Amino acid sequence: MSNEALALDAAQNSVDQATRLIREDILSGRIAPGERLKTAELAKRLGFSTMPLREALRKLEGEGLVAIEPNRGATVRQLDRAYITDLFELNTELRIFAVRRGMAMLTLERIRELEGLAKEYRMHLEAGEDLEAIDCNRRFNARLVEFGGNREALRVFLRGWDTIFAFRRGYGYGTGRRRVMAEEMKLLIEALRRQDATSAEAILRMQNAAMMEDLVSRIAPES
Amino acid sequence: MSNEALALDAAQNSVDQATRLIREDILSGRIAPGERLKTAELAKRLGFSTMPLREALRKLEGEGLVAIEPNRGATVRQLDRAYITDLFELNTELRIFAVRRGMAMLTLERIRELEGLAKEYRMHLEAGEDLEAIDCNRRFNARLVEFGGNREALRVFLRGWDTIFAFRRGYGYGTGRRRVMAEEMKLLIEALRRQDATSAEAILRMQNAAMMEDLVSRIAPES
DNA sequence: GGAGATCAGATTGGATCAGTTCTATTCCGA
DNA sequence: TCGGAATAGAACTGATCCAATCTGATCTCC
Structure with missing residues (x-):
């Protein structure tokens, strides 16, 4: 849940930092709905390894912001x-x-x-x-x-x-x-x-x- | 988000399966609020590797069911x-x-x-x-x-x-x-x-x- | 010319490993 | 006996590796 929307992110570890960055990118429109979120690309752009990004994307999946399909990776959730x-x-x-x-x-x-x-x-x-x-x-x-x-x-x-x-x-x-x-x-x-x-x-x-x-x-x- | 509460889990990959199992354990009370969720222990009990469990716990964190603190791992969220x-x-x-x-x-x-x-x-x-x-x-x-x-x-x-x-x-x-x-x-x-x-x-x-x-x-x- | 098979590149999924942080026990000194 | 510090163990974090799967393009056959 977005406890972070109220209390701010602790963001000491890479996962929390990455989660916050990606969330902001989605909510600010820098990443459009439907767009794919490739771990390797995000890793290069944000400067993390792929591991924290995998967890960050899962967290965002739980929040409902991204959808993850098996073997197809994460996309920004389509809002109908x-x-x-x-x-x-x-x-x-x-x-x-x-x-x-x-x-x-x-x-x-x-x-x-x-x-x-x-x-x-x-x-x-x-x-x-x-x-x-x-x-x-x-x-x-x-x-x-x-x-x-x-x-x-x-x-x-x-x-x-x-x-x-x-x-x-x-x-x-x-x-x-x-x-x-x-x-x-x-x-x-x-x-x-x-x-x-x-x-x-x-x-x-x-x-x-x-x-x-x-x-x-x-x-x-x-x- | 609990899309799965409506549409059922696809659960082809380990992460989705693990997420569903842990979620059921929490909501059914088999795991009590405040209890620690150690990846190694869950891995042994559920038969997965620790990797999928890390992602499953992150997803549940996004759903608000578990809380993850840096370097301290996951616990079932306390409900005050x-x-x-x-x-x-x-x-x-x-x-x-x-x-x-x-x-x-x-x-x-x-x-x-x-x-x-x-x-x-x-x-x-x-x-x-x-x-x-x-x-x-x-x-x-x-x-x-x-x-x-x-x-x-x-x-x-x-x-x-x-x-x-x-x-x-x-x-x-x-x-x-x-x-x-x-x-x-x-x-x-x-x-x-x-x-x-x-x-x-x-x-x-x-x-x-x-x-x-x-x-x-x-x-x-x-x- | 179009539809389907094939193959290479890209990407994800799962595993293992070293490094760091935390926890709990033990030991020492007051 | 009590309190605090040192230490050993356990757990988490982040990185890299390899297999499995998908995607897209090309090629062949009808």
């Missing part, structure tokens, strides 16, 4: 349409769950933190800094789920989020949704301030519907 | 109280989500299938066949979540369920809840028949509260 939409829907549900559960424990400080992140998001947006905006969006939502207080939900959410974005990178982002997103953050925070779970849930569901439409339109009809 | 309760709560939420989402797509045939499983559960209960009853309960709930139509939710649910039960095995089950459980299955099915999502959700939440209380009472106060 159903998988991505299921993942996305699940993540929306996790956010709603977190908001409902965390509403009572929300402090003013936490709301301010979310406001800060929303503001940062708008700034990056206006400056045209796409990558920073995306990262900020991730931090906003991760924090939102974290305030729900269920660490397992957060773990599942983060893995899903990263996988979805690794996928979207290949298909491009919809820039049209960006400004709406900033507006939705604002509305959500207001709902949180009012302790209005119903409104918050409605906002998240609307957001889900819009994002899902955008997502599906980019994916080939059947895959 | 917060982890288990978070997992349990998440699973309840996933069931509620599945019921809400799957309600509209419920056919009479599916409801009958659930009824069949509920009946089987009662029979095993009266016959005192605990293990069969537990397995039946798992199938009932897995089917319930599956009818929700979100395969990712199902995957997360199953992994959580298996982990929780691997944990409970060590602390013993509450036999007092058994008969209530059978009653709750019945009520849930009735609610599904009436397309009454609100009732169904209420039943699941009540069940969650009762189970959680039972669970927490068995765990040491702090761990």
Whole structure:
């Protein structure tokens, strides 16, 4: 499991280092879905022996990021349409769950933190800094789920989020949704301030519907 | 990821076979949480060389079942109280989500299938066949979540369920809840028949509260 | 000209081995 | 008798080797 997504990698030995490097390469899009991961090639590129890489690939197989077929080696896992939409829907549900559960424990400080992140998001947006905006969006939502207080939900959410974005990178982002997103953050925070779970849930569901439409339109009809 | 929990293991090579065997040993409780998994010992017991076992353990590390510390080897992951309760709560939420989402797509045939499983559960209960009853309960709930139509939710649910039960095995089950459980299955099915999502959700939440209380009472106060 | 067999190169799978790190016992001194 | 250090053993880590398998290209035959 991605304990490392929360607590950082110890990464003292080659296996952990290699795992982290390959994982980053996949999630950042430097290695595309479907691409083969040959141990010899990775060994040369990353400077390890093939042994640690074999173990690293197995670990990533366990995480679901790569698929290993007997005698054919590892490939970056193909993410089909159903998988991505299921993942996305699940993540929306996790956010709603977190908001409902965390509403009572929300402090003013936490709301301010979310406001800060929303503001940062708008700034990056206006400056045209796409990558920073995306990262900020991730931090906003991760924090939102974290305030729900269920660490397992957060773990599942983060893995899903990263996988979805690794996928979207290949298909491009919809820039049209960006400004709406900033507006939705604002509305959500207001709902949180009012302790209005119903409104918050409605906002998240609307957001889900819009994002899902955008997502599906980019994916080939059947895959 | 436990693709194998859904699609069965191909298991042509030693690594996949070893992974499956060790996973079963852990989830069935034959190997206790915290116990060390020495490659040499496993190699002798399972009849493989140490090489495939190293990779198998890495894969299980990715799945979150074992923890590997540098130069100290693998141990069955320790499941603390917060982890288990978070997992349990998440699973309840996933069931509620599945019921809400799957309600509209419920056919009479599916409801009958659930009824069949509920009946089987009662029979095993009266016959005192605990293990069969537990397995039946798992199938009932897995089917319930599956009818929700979100395969990712199902995957997360199953992994959580298996982990929780691997944990409970060590602390013993509450036999007092058994008969209530059978009653709750019945009520849930009735609610599904009436397309009454609100009732169904209420039943699941009540069940969650009762189970959680039972669970927490068995765990040491702090761990 | 196309389909299937064949063969060489590339890649994975499993095994063994030396080096390093950790663990647990033992031994020595206070 | 207790505490700490030294040591011996066990286990893990990383590297290399060889066999088994796959991939892709060429060649032959229909």
